[in-house]
Amino acid sequence: MDTDYPSDQTPAVRRRQKVRDSILAAAERVFAKEGESGLSIRRLAEEIDYSPSAIYKYFGSKEELLEELKEAFFDRLMAQVDRVAALNLDFHDRARACVTTYVATAVERPHHYAAAFSSIPTVEEAAARQNLGWEDFIQTSKGQAFKVLVDLVEDGQARGVFDRTLEPVKAAKSIWASSHGLALLMIHMPVLPDMQPCEAQPTGDFVAFHADIVMRGLAVPASTPQQNGAST
Amino acid sequence: MDTDYPSDQTPAVRRRQKVRDSILAAAERVFAKEGESGLSIRRLAEEIDYSPSAIYKYFGSKEELLEELKEAFFDRLMAQVDRVAALNLDFHDRARACVTTYVATAVERPHHYAAAFSSIPTVEEAAARQNLGWEDFIQTSKGQAFKVLVDLVEDGQARGVFDRTLEPVKAAKSIWASSHGLALLMIHMPVLPDMQPCEAQPTGDFVAFHADIVMRGLAVPASTPQQNGAST
DNA sequence: TTAATAAAGTGAACACTGTTCACTTTTCGA
């Protein structure tokens, strides 16, 4: 949290920033605990002791406010993964850590993670977005997240751990899908992860298990002769 | 659709059933196109030419009505997968078909699928559900879905395709997570699947690709007993 | 310091939502 406000700004903008932040903080607090259903403009206004209409001097709509919450969360999520990806670890451990960190951070704030993937575009919207190319996508926050994965795959391939015949982009999509699915399954179906009848195990262990399975799916296959090129 | 009404019933209950069905049909129509945001009691009432309060003679709440929609969809989804799972196919093809069918059916009705996994239980609720055991879970609709997967895994292990050291329940969770994640990624991020820069390919092909990757992750390892993690 | 201007904040209203309830109308069995 950066709770300090730059002194090279006029008091007005500093005050404004403070109020804006207090709104976001209240929203964050309520949303983390109760999700979107508990988050109303009137409730936020009450929490920060302003009138409901005051909120609209700081945010164009509830939607905009929520968007900012989600964006901030996604940035935190990716920062976590980036930090882990930069660690000096054995490739297997690093890849596994990326997945487990992603899932753990997602599950930590279930409402945030679920909300970050909640909008369902209409067919027209979907078609329109098809038109923006790789360069455009890679600059969105989700695109940045994806690039980390593609890099990971290419690294794995260079080290001879992952199958070189797989297209890195497709492999990255596969990893993301698998991680995304586990996170959401744990969020929406908490019955599952620690489920019997196998002996009870801490949740984290299953995440690591899943991550290993995912990596195994991308590993060089048994039969295919792998050219023993030294890793770069 | 069973649009015929049993004649061994009094006209009253038949009429009632018809009205009830018309509500559900209208709800289905609206929900499929616009999702929950477009579905209001007043709108439903308008569509079937009744007053809003009439709906409450047939459904206790909007929540209940929605629950029925979701349940019906999930049943259709599982019926599709069951049908494919019962096909007389080579194991690989059968396993792949289960995943691709699951994902395809989910993506066909994005709002339904997303809604079926939309509730986020509080920590207390989650803890409460932890207490119901395998026998209870296996009898829910989601439990039934899961059992199909466990059977598939056990079949694969029996045939020597899947790694026998993996616990079937954990492996099944892994498959579900991967399939679930792909379905939701396609629903919420339609930018991704057909994304460049790799040569454009029909969406379906990526689903099959992903399914194969997932299967490869569960296959018997090359020769050396894999390091740590996956085999424990 | 004062006057003019811009920003911040407010309360009432609008149009919407799910839901309830007293009420009327219709249906159906005794």
Next chain:
DNA sequence: TCGAAAAGTGAACAGTGTTCACTTTATTAA
């Protein structure tokens, strides 16, 4: 045919996001 049960209704309640004319406060220029 009568009476009870079921079906259906309209108005209302409490809640939602949002707008807008309005007042109050703060900032800037003269």
